[in-house]
Amino acid sequence: MQTEFLIQIKDLKASIDNKEILKGLTLEVKPGEIHAIMGPNGSGKSTLANVLTGREIATVTSGTVTFEGKNLLEMSPEERAREGIFLSFQYPIEIPGVSMVNFMKTAINEQRKHRGLEPLSASEFLRQMREKKELVEIDSALTNRSVNEGFSGGEKKKNEIFQMAMLEPRLALLDETDSGLDIDALRIVANGVNKIRRPDTSVIVITHYQRLLDYIVPDFVHVLYDGRIVKSGGPELALKLEERGYDWIRKEAEVSEETWTTDRK
Amino acid sequence: MDYRPEVISRLTELWEGKDAGVLQGSPDIYNRYRAEAFSEFLRLGIPDRKNEAYKYTNLEKSFGHRYEQYFSPKPDDFREAERFHCEVEDLDVWNMVLLNGFFPRGDEGLAMLPGGIWVGSMKAAARQFPSLVEKHYNKYARNENDGLVPLNTALASDGLFLYAPKNTVYTKPIQIVNLLHSTQDIFTQDRNLVVVEDGAQMSLLVCDHAISPQHYLTNTVTEVYVGCNARFEIIRVQNQHNDSGKITHTFIHQERDSFASSNNITLHGGLVRNATWHRLNGENAETHSYGLFLADKQQHIANFVKVDHAAPNCNSTQLFKGVLDDNASGAFNGRIMVHKDAQKTNAFQSSNSIILSDTARMDTKPQLEIYADDVKCSHGATVGQLDENALFYLRSRGIDAKEAKLMLMFGFAHDVIKNIPIEALRERIDNLVLMRLRGELSRCASCAIQCN
Numbered sequence: 001m002q003t004e005f006l007i008q009i010k011d012l013k014a015s016i017d018n019k020e021i022l023k024g025l026t027l028e029v030k031p032g033e034i035h036a037i038m039g040p041n042g043s044g045k046s047t048l049a050n051v052l053t054g055r056e057i058a059t060v061t062s063g064t065v066t067f068e069g070k071n072l073l074e075m076s077p078e079e080r081a082r083e084g085i086f087l088s089f090q091y092p093i094e095i096p097g098v099s100m101v102n103f104m105k106t107a108i109n110e111q112r113k114h115r116g117l118e119p120l121s122a123s124e125f126l127r128q129m130r131e132k133k134e135l136v137e138i139d140s141a142l143t144n145r146s147v148n149e150g151f152s153g154g155e156k157k158k159n160e161i162f163q164m165a166m167l168e169p170r171l172a173l174l175d176e177t178d179s180g181l182d183i184d185a186l187r188i189v190a191n192g193v194n195k196i197r198r199p200d201t202s203v204i205v206i207t208h209y210q211r212l213l214d215y216i217v218p219d220f221v222h223v224l225y226d227g228r229i230v231k232s233g234g235p236e237l238a239l240k241l242e243e244r245g246y247d248w249i250r251k252e253a254e255v256s257e258e259t260w261t262t263d264r265k
Numbered sequence: 266m267d268y269r270p271e272v273i274s275r276l277t278e279l280w281e282g283k284d285a286g287v288l289q290g291s292p293d294i295y296n297r298y299r300a301e302a303f304s305e306f307l308r309l310g311i312p313d314r315k316n317e318a319y320k321y322t323n324l325e326k327s328f329g330h331r332y333e334q335y336f337s338p339k340p341d342d343f344r345e346a347e348r349f350h351c352e353v354e355d356l357d358v359w360n361m362v363l364l365n366g367f368f369p370r371g372d373e374g375l376a377m378l379p380g381g382i383w384v385g386s387m388k389a390a391a392r393q394f395p396s397l398v399e400k401h402y403n404k405y406a407r408n409e410n411d412g413l414v415p416l417n418t419a420l421a422s423d424g425l426f427l428y429a430p431k432n433t434v435y436t437k438p439i440q441i442v443n444l445l446h447s448t449q450d451i452f453t454q455d456r457n458l459v460v461v462e463d464g465a466q467m468s469l470l471v472c473d474h475a476i477s478p479q480h481y482l483t484n485t486v487t488e489v490y491v492g493c494n495a496r497f498e499i500i501r502v503q504n505q506h507n508d509s510g511k512i513t514h515t516f517i518h519q520e521r522d523s524f525a526s527s528n529n530i531t532l533h534g535g536l537v538r539n540a541t542w543h544r545l546n547g548e549n550a551e552t553h554s555y556g557l558f559l560a561d562k563q564q565h566i567a568n569f570v571k572v573d574h575a576a577p578n579c580n581s582t583q584l585f586k587g588v589l590d591d592n593a594s595g596a597f598n599g600r601i602m603v604h605k606d607a608q609k610t611n612a613f614q615s616s617n618s619i620i621l622s623d624t625a626r627m628d629t630k631p632q633l634e635i636y637a638d639d640v641k642c643s644h645g646a647t648v649g650q651l652d653e654n655a656l657f658y659l660r661s662r663g664i665d666a667k668e669a670k671l672m673l674m675f676g677f678a679h680d681v682i683k684n685i686p687i688e689a690l691r692e693r694i695d696n697l698v699l700m701r702l703r704g705e706l707s708r709c710a711s712c713a714i715q716c717n
């Protein structure tokens with residue numbers, strides 16, 4: 001059966017050190033859709049990103065994740081990346097001694113190999129580097145350094161989007177890519193994402209604040225609270241959260257005993 | 266049972282027959298130190314783990330082996346080495362091949378490189394520059410409780426001599442490919458002297474390369490004099506095999522405003538111990554001691570460093586890194602001694618290791634002795650695994666786990682390699698390390714040095 005979804009997350013539960021963090025999360029994303037996930041600190045947003053990319057901090061205890069019809073949870077992190085999943089990290093890691101150039105070249109060629117393509121020629125690789133650097137307005141000197149080493153907070157975030165531009169994923173997870181950015185950098189990063197996106201690229205934007213969503217306009221907004229999606233809506237939901245904070249969500253969530261369902265509009 | 270009495274009795278036999286044997290024709294400048302050195306050796310013996318400087322290094326594996334020959338070269342021996350042609354593509358160096366530490370045609374005169382640097386055997390140096398040799402020979406080497414230094418002084422018959430007279434600047438690196446080759450298991454000792462006079466510059470690359478599978482044990486002593494305003498760099502690339510033992514003692518003596526750096530890259534070797542002694546004897550001098558080793562199987566790699574700050578306003582750094590797998594073991598013993606008058610000293614030391622298996626081990630021992638009060642000293646040591654977060658970051662971009670680990674190890678190692686001052690060399694050594702990490706650098710495989 002051909003699925004119309006790019007990714008289908010069903011009743012996902014995951015724990016860290018036997019503490020349940022994701023408590024039955026369901027989310028479906030079609031090709032080309034933009035979904036925003038908002039929620040207070042500690043609600044499990046990064047944990048969801050970790051589970052989807054295969055980081056073994058959290059253990060999946062039940063539920064399924066299907067990506068283009070394949071069981072995502074069985075794949076190694078590198079296989080998921082090659083299938084087209086990309087995470088813009090909330091806290092990008094500094095890797096001294098590993099050059100940006102070598103890192104990107106290796107990543108691109110491993111992904112190309114997976115698709116049965118020849119490695120990029122040196123000149124084509126450099127051309128792409130140049131082009132994508134311009135797209136996110138990243139300082140040329142940065143890509144001559146080691147991965148993220150000595151980058152400012154904003155530069156690290158730009159570097160994430162630069163990597164997204166180089167790798168052209170099917171599904172991009174942006175984990176608080178806006179945090180630590182001033183308004184100019186935010187605009188550059190957000191516009192970068194919009195320019196990189198092809199019509200069928202899907203994006204899950206994890207954010208605290210509405211402001212990023214002025215630039216990357218979501219089709220759906222979900223509120224993640226205590227490991228569950230407790231509310232879903234259109235872009236207007238983000239505006240409401242901006243206005244009223246999360247308290248009313250908290251109250252609603254606590255009032256109700258039932259499991260929240262996340263019907264698609 | 267202690268293996269040493271038997272080894273010492275064999276060496277004593279060698280000593281007693283030396284005049285008609287291994288030291289035949291040796292110049293008096295060297296001979297005059299021998300008797301005292303040999304009795305010093307007998308007094309100190311072969312170091313064991315009770316010796317603080319050998320606490321983590323057991324020499325038995327190398328010294329306990331029964332070698333069939335003590336190498337003291339005859340002209341015939343070099344024929345093999347001559348055939349061994351070595352070319353370094355696009356690495357602009359002046360290049361020569363030694364055999365087991367000895368200069369071929371030791372009896373011929375010294376050669377002069379463009380720029381005016383003299384090179385040749387110690388025997389020839391004694392004839393051609395007797396007063397220079399007399400001034401420097403055996404003046405910087407120190408026994409300090411280590412019997413292997415006087416053992417070398419007593420019995421090493423020859424070695425390499427390099428001399429950069431005042432203000433001679435030779436910007437190309439001098440590459441020495443030292444072949445370890447023999448048809449029998451051998452013990453060999455070479456004794457080297459490098460004199461870089463005031464205002465002169467020299468850059469030396471020494472590649473130890475085992476080309477036959479015999480057991481070797483080498484005990485090398487190298488003395489280096491770096492005059493005022495002079496600059497000296499030495500990079501050693503050690504690529505031997507599991508049955509070879511290599512002990513080096515390098516004594517770098519620096520005068521005012523001089524610069525020196527030592528970089529020991531140990532890619533392979535059964536037992537390797539590099540002792541590097543830096544003495545900052547004049548003001549405003551700067552010295553750097555770097556080391557990188559990659560060890561697996563049963564290998565043991567030890568680095569011993571001592572930096573003596575004997576004059577004010579000097580800077581020193583020590584940076585040593587190691588990657589250990591399987592049952593390999595490593596040791597780092599770094600000492601900083603700041604003498605009473607050496608005010609405004611900056612001394613920095615760091616040792617970092619990555620352990621890849623449950624059975625590999627690394628021991629580090631920093632020792633600081635500071636007798637001046639206006640001093641900045643720091644030291645730090647880490648022993649750990651590869652960074653899981655960094656590993657995940659690389660994998661999340663599609664790089665497979667094996668390749669990602671390799672990249673991280675290489676990044677870790679590059680931190681030492683990046684201090685190599687010559688770019689072409691840096692790239693070569695990066696490549697060598699990468700090949701070694703990939704397991705593509707076997708004993709005789711063509712390394713980046715491209716010998717054939």
Ligand SMILES: Nc1ncnc2c1ncn2[C@@H]1O[C@H](COP(=O)(O)OP(=O)(O)O)[C@@H](O)[C@H]1O
Pocket residue numbers: 016017021039040041042043044045046047048057
């Ligand atoms: N490495 C970890 N070890 C232990 N607990 C963790 C770890 N990472 C996250 N958690 C816990 O999981 C919960 C969800 O965290 P996280 O997914 O980072 O939330 P968010 O990204 O929404 O702020 C929090 O209670 C947090 O303390």
Ligand SMILES: [Mg+2]
Pocket residue numbers: 045046047090175176
């Ligand atoms: Mg988070």
